[in-house]
Amino acid sequence: MHHTEMTNDLWRAFKESQKIISLIKDDQTKRNAYSYIRSISFLFRQGLACKQSQESCKPVFKRFDNPNPAGHCSPYITCINANVTYQHDHFFRAINGRTQLDMVFLEELFSENVVNDFEACNVIEPNSTRKRDCVIFHAFLPNNIESCPWLLFVSHGKHTHPPPPPSKPPRVVMKRITQLVSNMISPNLTLTSFLKSPALEELCLEYNTSSLSNIHASLTNMDRISTIIRKQRLLCYPEGQGYNSVLLEQSRNPAIKEYIQKMYQDPEGLMIICILKDQARLLSELNFFEVDISYKRLKGSNLNEVVFATFLAQHAKVITLVRVFTEHDSKNGYYLLFKRVFDVIETLIGLPIAWFHLHGVGIEGVGLDMDRKQTDGLALYLTEIDTEHRDRDWQLRNIVIFSRVRFMRGITQAVGARDRGIGVYSRMASLLDCHSQEDYMQLCNLLIAHENQKVQDWARHKKDIIIASGLNKHCSLIPEHIYERLRKHTNAAEQTHNKSYAFGKHESLLQALTSSWKLDKRDILQYHAREDYGACHSYRSSNIESLYHRHIQQSVQRRRSYSQIRASTEDIVDIDTRSQASTISAGSSLGNLDSIPQRSPRPARRVR
Template identity: 25%
Template structure:
């Protein structure tokens, strides 16, 4: 029953009226009979009132929040104690559920009063004696009068400045009056009471009777309040905008929302203040965004929120986060991988690992496992591990967990060729000692017959570019740096030993520590094949740098940097899911992921073109006598070594 029963209107004759016309009076309760009845499909922010009462009938069918009728009123409404009761409403007619058909439709009656306002005692009559029953926006009722030299921008809620008096509202709700002569006086704020009464009639069964009645009576004895309350409809649309686009807006700020184009797509304007005047206060938008975020993430978007969603089996992350571990040493590890990533990882003969420091805000960093797929000519990620510690023991736990999850998701064992005669042959990384030793210890658990460092000689390769950058930053002479780089080009282990001898002969400061580190078999075996136990074919067919890992970092960093942990995980998942879907489409239909030639041959051609534009390398100039002397000593040492070799033959 969504129609109003017009049968229960009473007709009275106005005997005093000159035209002797009849007027209809609506009966809402036993003691409430109103002549002025108005209808509305939307909430009204400034409902008109009068001494004879005005009734508003709101049709709230399909409204998300029926209470918007009252919440959108800009006046401050105060509840009276014991002002709630259930009464019959003749306006809605008889209750069809009543077997005797004698009871009126039951409504909940609530009485509220317009709240008082506070002002200063020296306010002019335009404030102290202001009266109104309706608000006319065409006359801009919120602007102060010119009696006190206020500009048109000054509002009644702002501080008013007079010619001889300065007024400031203190936090103790007192007004300090400071005269230019020097006299200071404190005055209490003055309350302006308002006798306007609002009656609210809400049917107990809103599904059957989708109407709400608001009755206002009296005259407001104060200026109309400004538009400080944002309408429920606008807040609902803003909330939907954030909720429905949570992948993009999960960490949005008020400033980002205002400066973007989403507002125009929903509200038709880019100026948030034009949507509603109350949003000119940016804190209201911040509060709304924070409220939506708190509803979606009650435990935050950090480690606590991720753990809560994981154990609640939240749909967002249940298929991506595979394991969360906390260790006694304070190590936190979150491993993220899908079934598709695990299956793809088993197909490759190598993978690259690297630690990224920029994407997650705080102490947690991202440890990635990547590779380059030749068929689709794209970089793919197998796994993302979020960790707060990067020690040898921490890396060991991460590699062991990675092998465990790959086996679990792919239903295939995680094998290395030198141990199991199949699967992975190489792990490529920067020459990070704790990272490499952690990998070696994890492989030792697979095969205890070999030492951890021996396992590294079989599978570990370090980035040549990373090594060259380190050499470039060493404080050694040009000849020493040249010899260090020649290690990568040496044709035999004997030639490498000769280079080490030449470097040692110079006896530069700190060179002994460098020699001790790089003469370790597993370190040297990661740089040159002559000290590696990897087969020559595997050595030549796997990369010599970690450019793939660095490119993977750059790609994912486009989704944001210094993100909260949960946001970083969700965006990483979306990025990986998109890449794998594009690979699948490429395999099924044959449409490439890019028109550029990303094959090895194409990359080499592009590198050659770039090198043509680079200036030719100039020979190293001997800058001082010390370098000349060291060069002479090296030449004499080489000559002696050749003479000694000739005599032995």
């Protein structure tokens, strides 16, 4: 709807287009289903869904004829023009267990064709909005206007450089560079980051140039700048950038002191808990959060980063809740981690964290990876605060949700991606669809009895009652209506790690702490800006529909890239058909070949 004023007819059309909202506003699974169908429909409207796109192409909802071992006919979406002959030329997408969709509602949407028209613009601006596109001018005044009654006026454009300077840079230039480095000094400052800094750009603009080497010829030697940076770093951080430097920074930087809540040193190693008061308050109001560990954040030590994070659906934003830098990597270490984190939160907000299965309110689930040390540590903590001190299995079956993304990745590692969606792959994935705990355990036993060794080992691991509880709602003690609405992956925590990697991987402890403070402070400021003023953290739409559309489009592009790579490979080397499956590995999800094709014993010949 493109409009600058609202008429009665336009208002009626608007209300008609919004009827679907009343059906989906209170049900997340229906909202997901509606967003899913709109995303796929958008691809068909743009002609991007099918490889051989036609005007008659449109999506249809179908189910496989043969049920899986759980008795469930898996649904899928395909193009109406797809058939056995042209199945690879048209759209096909199986709907697996990692997406929370209302399948009945999704099928109704396809059958009734209830999809609103797409709008080309999502921006509302006042009619008075104007964009400024002005030339940039600079005016320079002398320090003493009486002795030098001249004004230097510069506009961006062509200019002539002065004659080559002498070999030694002027003292005033070196003084300015040293002052810039001193003002910018931080654990993360390197020669590269200094050369890309806005402050250096401003200095260069003062000399009507774009680089230091144009200010003075001797500044083409970057070792001179590196020496200044090293000297200032030693002056500011005489204790280095390890534990002692953190103590020093905490004593002189109020922001870091507020961020680092506790530092522990015990026989098992170091543990530093970092959380802002607003983060603690937010965590206490949630009913679900995710926990994940990164082994790439810190360098040259046994320290790893454990993060608590969540995805705020109303903000469409991932937000970090807690960061813990720890050398502990054992069951007791994770017990201490959970105990200390929740004790710190209780100190900050004045109230203990409530757990739904223990107190009837509070946290309903925790998203974890299938790490025995993490789950056992959490169980020890929950048993300790439980007034009845119920056992490990009861505690975990009432709280854990395991990542289905990792679950599906484990299937791919065990059997490969070639037969995804059929055969043993489908039988393994069917564990998510079992309608009872007995069916789940029976399917595990069948996989152990009839499949290869890799699948047997995988099935034995999934047969554990705790693993089963985190994967299938019928094995869990979490109420079914709660289990359905909880997220089934740890993508928020993994995305938190990815945001941290923007500052670099394998950082020093001080670098990791300061960059983490910047990220977490920004998260909280963006959260309050949205809560208090309705200000979004990004112009790009981040609702579920847009995310679905971008994800599907990326998948289509990856498949096309892989097809092109495979076609070009087959055009160069003629590989014997009988050994083809063993010599060419399957492509990765990014469209890259996992390994280099091995040549057959006979000489390869060019295909004509």
